[in-house]
Amino acid sequence: DGGITQSPKYLFRKEGQNVTLSCEQNLNHDAMYWYRQDPGQGLRLIYYSQIVNDFQKGDIAEGYSVSREKKESFPLTVTSAQKNPTAFYLCASSIGGGNIQYFGAGTRLSVL
Amino acid sequence: QQPVQSPQAVILREGEDAVINCSSSKALYSVHWYRQKHGEAPVFLMILLKGGEQKGHDKISASFNEKKQQSSLYLTASQLSYSGTYFCGTPNSNSGYALNFGKGTSLLVTP
Numbered sequence: 001d002g003g004i005t006q007s008p009k010y011l012f013r014k015e016g017q018n019v020t021l022s023c024e025q026n027l028n029h030d031a032m033y034w035y036r037q038d039p040g041q042g043l044r045l046i047y048y049s050q051i052v053n054d055f056q057k058g059d060i061a062e063g064y065s066v067s068r069e070k071k072e073s074f075p076l077t078v079t080s081a082q083k084n085p086t087a088f089y090l091c092a093s094s095i096g097g098g099n100i101q102y103f104g105a106g107t108r109l110s111v112l
Numbered sequence: 113q114q115p116v117q118s119p120q121a122v123i124l125r126e127g128e129d130a131v132i133n134c135s136s137s138k139a140l141y142s143v144h145w146y147r148q149k150h151g152e153a154p155v156f157l158m159i160l161l162k163g164g165e166q167k168g169h170d171k172i173s174a175s176f177n178e179k180k181q182q183s184s185l186y187l188t189a190s191q192l193s194y195s196g197t198y199f200c201g202t203p204n205s206n207s208g209y210a211l212n213f214g215k216g217t218s219l220l221v222t223p
Contacts, residue, residue, distance in 0.1 A: 033209075035213075040215060042114065042199060042213045042214055042215040043199065043201075043213040045204060045210045045212070048209055050209055058210060059113075059204075059212075090153065094209075096209075097209030097210075098142060098203060100144070100159060101144070101146075101156065101211065102156070103153035103154050103155070104153055105152065106151075106152075106153060
């Protein structure tokens with residue numbers, strides 16, 4: 001079955017620690033996205049990538065980093081510079097820009 | 113840039129109708145609608161690409177008024193399975209590829 005897989009489902013971060021959230025898709029989509037969801041805030045764009053080896057900052061990129069070395073993978077690193085990382089993180093992909101986005105099941109990140 | 117959704121929350125009895133609105137301060141060229149069940153991924157409902165376009169799926173339909181820069185989602189004869197949070201998404205003017213999502217409308221359908 002085609003889809004997007006995010007792991008882990010739950011993640012805990014210690015003070016000063018960097019953590020990486022995994023996102024893999026087998027839909028052969030070119031575009032991939034990372035969103036952050038806080039209660040009552042909707043989804044806010046962190047980073048997006050239109051093609052392999054290329055990515056751009058979204059509206060709230062500070063404290064986050066990404067890579068896009070393979071078409072099917074778009075991992076997100078939450079760095080120690082992100083002072084309020086507790087949130088639900090959603091990865092999505094689409095055939096191209098402006099097209100239907102397919103979402104993964106999400107990773108819930110909490111701070112210890 | 114975030115579209116504004118209204119109402120924030122709706123409680124319905126099974127079989128009642130609801131309307132969810134999405135408006136933007138900037139020109140709209142397309143509107144996406146998604147539904148998210150608690151703790152799950154958002155799921156695509158429909159996309160409207162032209163002003164005046166209306167679409168429907170089962171008893172859920174939507175309209176897009178380009179001039180008014182708004183879209184509305186209509187849920188007719190609601191079912192328990194319609195419960196969830198509904199988001200509209202509009203193209204992000206900075207990225208072009210990504211979407212700006214509204215804060216969501218929480219819909220609860222009761223027996």
